[in-house]
Amino acid sequence: MARKSAKRKKAEKKLRNIIIIILIIAVVAFLVYSYINGTLDQVINTIKQMINGNGNGGGSDLEFNSATYDPAVIKEQALSIHFLELGNKYTGDSVYIKAGDTDILIDAGSRKNSAETIKAYVDNFCTDGKLEYVIVTHAHQDHIAGFIGKKSGGVRNGIFTVYQVGTIIEFTNTNDKDGALYKEYLEVRNAQVDAGAKLVTALDCVKGTNGGQKVYDLTGDGSITMEVLYQKFYDNVASDENDYSVCVMIRQGDNQYLFTGDLEKKGEESLVQENDLGKVVLFKGGHHGSGTSSNDFLLKEIKPDIVCVCCCTGSDEYTGANENQFPTQQFVNNVAPYTDNVYATSIVSDNADGYTSMNGNIVLTCDNSKDISMYFSNNSTKLKDTEWFKNNRTCPDAWKEQ
Ligand SMILES: [Zn+2]
Numbered sequence: 001m002a003r004k005s006a007k008r009k010k011a012e013k014k015l016r017n018i019i020i021i022i023l024i025i026a027v028v029a030f031l032v033y034s035y036i037n038g039t040l041d042q043v044i045n046t047i048k049q050m051i052n053g054n055g056n057g058g059g060s061d062l063e064f065n066s067a068t069y070d071p072a073v074i075k076e077q078a079l080s081i082h083f084l085e086l087g088n089k090y091t092g093d094s095v096y097i098k099a100g101d102t103d104i105l106i107d108a109g110s111r112k113n114s115a116e117t118i119k120a121y122v123d124n125f126c127t128d129g130k131l132e133y134v135i136v137t138h139a140h141q142d143h144i145a146g147f148i149g150k151k152s153g154g155v156r157n158g159i160f161t162v163y164q165v166g167t168i169i170e171f172t173n174t175n176d177k178d179g180a181l182y183k184e185y186l187e188v189r190n191a192q193v194d195a196g197a198k199l200v201t202a203l204d205c206v207k208g209t210n211g212g213q214k215v216y217d218l219t220g221d222g223s224i225t226m227e228v229l230y231q232k233f234y235d236n237v238a239s240d241e242n243d244y245s246v247c248v249m250i251r252q253g254d255n256q257y258l259f260t261g262d263l264e265k266k267g268e269e270s271l272v273q274e275n276d277l278g279k280v281v282l283f284k285g286g287h288h289g290s291g292t293s294s295n296d297f298l299l300k301e302i303k304p305d306i307v308c309v310c311c312c313t314g315s316d317e318y319t320g321a322n323e324n325q326f327p328t329q330q331f332v333n334n335v336a337p338y339t340d341n342v343y344a345t346s347i348v349s350d351n352a353d354g355y356t357s358m359n360g361n362i363v364l365t366c367d368n369s370k371d372i373s374m375y376f377s378n379n380s381t382k383l384k385d386t387e388w389f390k391n392n393r394t395c396p397d398a399w400k401e402q
Pocket residue numbers: 092093140142143262287288
C-alpha cells in the first residue's frame with residue numbers, strides 16, 4: 001500500500017509539472033503572438049484595468065461614430081447637444097440642445113457680440129424663432145452677455161430680444177445685484193417675461209414652487225427629459241458666484257448627459273451629496289476645464305465617456321500661468337482615468353481675431369436606438385492628440401497607455 005501510494009504521488013507530481021509546463025508554454029506563446037501582432041500593449045492594459053478596477057483605465061469603451069458635420073443630418077436625430085464656438089477669443093458657454101421639436105439653450109456667453117454667432121448657428125436647427133427653454137446658469141458675463149447683445153438703432157440683438165422664449169430657468173442668487181451687466185440682463189429678461197415667458201428659479205424647479213418643475217418632459221412622450229438637480233447654493237449664500245450654477249441632467253433612456261455650468265468644488269460636493277448621479281455619457285467639462293472643478297469625487301460618480309470643454313484653449317484671459325490656462329493640467333489629470341474622449345471648442349491664435357477653431361462646434365447626437373454620433377465643425381482630434389496638448393501639457397499615465 002505504502003509503495004503504491006508513493007508511486008501515485010510521484011505520478012501526480014509528474015502530471016502537475018506537465019500541466020505547469022504546458023501553462024507556461026501557453027502564456028509565453030500568447031505573449032509572443034500578442035507582441036508580433038502589436039496587441040501586447042492592449043493585453044497589458046486590460047490586465048492593468050482588471051487590477052485597478054477602473055473599468056476603462058483612461059479609455060472609455062463607449063462606441064460612437066465620428067461623422068462629417070452636416071446640420072441636415074444632425075437635425076434628423078432625436079437628440080442633439082451642441083457646444084458652440086462664440087465668435088471671439090473669449091472663453092464662455094453656450095450649449096444648444098434639440099430634443100425632438102423642443103429647443104433649449106443653456107447660457108449665452110461669452111460677450112455681447114456672441115449673440116450674432118449663437119443666433120446664426122441655432123437658426124440652422126431652430127426654424128420657428130422659439131426657444132422652449134432657456135437656462136441661465138449664473139450671472140457671469142461669459143454666460144449672460146449674449147442674452148443682452150449689442151444695441152443698434154435703439155434695438156438689441158441679444159438672444160432674449162431675437163427669440164421668443166417659453167420658460168426661463170434661472171440661477172436663484174447672485175452676489176452682483178448692482179452690477180451694470182446684471183442690470184442690462186434684467187432689462188432684456190424682464191421684457192421676455194412681459195412678452196409671456198415663464199420665469200422660474202432653479203430652487204423653484206427642485207421644490208416645485210411658482211410653476212417650476214423638477215423634471216421637464218422635453219418630447220411629450222417621456223423619451224427625453226431634463227431634470228434640474230439640487231445643489232445647496234440654490235438656497236445658501238455662496239462665496240464664489242460660480243457655485244450658484246444651475247445644474248441639469250438630460251436623460252434619454254439609459255443615457256445621461258450632465259451640465260453643471262461653472263460649479264466649483266463646494267458646489268460639486270453638494271451635487272454629489274444630494275443626487276444619485278450615476279454614469280453619464282457626456283459631461284460638459286466643469287468651469288471651462290478649470291482645475292477647481294471636475295473634481296475626482298464627482299468624476300468617480302459620473303464616469304463620463306465624453307467630456308466637452310467650452311473654452312478658448314491656451315488663452316491668457318484669466319491667467320498668465322500656462323498650467324492654469326483652460327483646459328488646465330489639473331483638469332486633464334482628473335479626467336484622464338475616465339476617458340480620453342475630450343474635446344474643446346476654440347484655441348488662441350496669432351491671427352487678427354486672436355482665436356481659431358479647435359474642434360469647432362462640437363455636437364453629440366443620439367437617435368432613438370441610442371446610437372451615439374459625434375460631429376465637429378472643424379476636426380475630430382482628441383485633446384491629447386493636438387499639437388497644443390503636446391507642447392503645453394504633461395500627458396497623464398492613463399492617456400499614455402492608450
Ligand atoms: Zn464661465
